[in-house]
Amino acid sequence: MPKNESPSQAIRLNEEHVAENMTRTREEHATELAEDYVEAIADLIDEHREARVTDLARLFAVTPATVNNTIARLQKAGLVTSEKYRSIFLTNSGRELAEQCKARHETVYRFLLSLGLSHKIASRDTEGIEHHCSPETLRAFKKLADEAGSS
Amino acid sequence: MPKNESPSQAIRLNEEHVAENMTRTREEHATELAEDYVEAIADLIDEHREARVTDLARLFAVTPATVNNTIARLQKAGLVTSEKYRSIFLTNSGRELAEQCKARHETVYRFLLSLGLSHKIASRDTEGIEHHCSPETLRAFKKLADEAGSS
DNA sequence: CAATATTTTTAGCACATGCTAACTTGACAT
């Protein structure tokens, strides 16, 4: 193998850039689940006054044991309150996060619909995309969705 | 707490739907890293004829130990070949995946640019979004990006 | 109220993804 001349001046690969983005993506992953949980809990409370382990397990297609595990982390993070054998509630902080997430979700969803995608596809892709949109991108999405909506 | 009447007919929460989407998102996560790796390896090989552990470590802002670990998994998955103390290469399957990823990345990036976002923001958000776009959404993105590009 | 069914919790496991520290190998310069 040839000696290699210090790959500092890559054409496609701006290293700092890529590294930053990877790091951010890793961090986002850590919060995605939390966001999904608080959003689901908020919705469940809206509809049934409480969110139970079983509801969440069904919703996320995981076992109750997994929900428990995750709830413990969310509690440590100050997003939910939970007492043994009782249902789960949001802290103020959790409620706030849930609202932000719901708004963001709405924006992405409406945006994808405005591109002409089906509800099914839009709903599916929103789930994956919503956690990775910067404020700038969200603003752009919102603008487009609003324009399309008013026509 | 009141008895709850089987939350099967939720308004916002279509359970099967949500469950499906969550399951898919989990699966996507499992492949994201693999995709990022093969794409980076392909780029490195393009530019330096080989991809070394150190290059990948720098690129992803992780330690060489972590790269090693991940490469072992990619090898088990049949995406790369790697021998001790040698640089890393793609299998046919890995090369194919890398190409798909690069195309997808390009599409998402050009699309975000076409919304008027800066290179920096577009590049950042592409990293997060690209792994979660269905073929349908990608098609829509591509169409819009192409239209904007030709003006 | 007692028997049964459901829900929740716990313990123990697995795997992915990261880390540090210590060791080995390879490359280069004198």
Place this chain on the structure above:
DNA sequence: ATGTCAAGTTAGCATGTGCTAAAAATATTG
């Protein structure tokens, strides 16, 4: 050629996110 330094590897650990199986608590129902 050899000694030093960089690169790669290994072992051991942590955390997140999932699982199963068994135990405990709660709820329902005869």
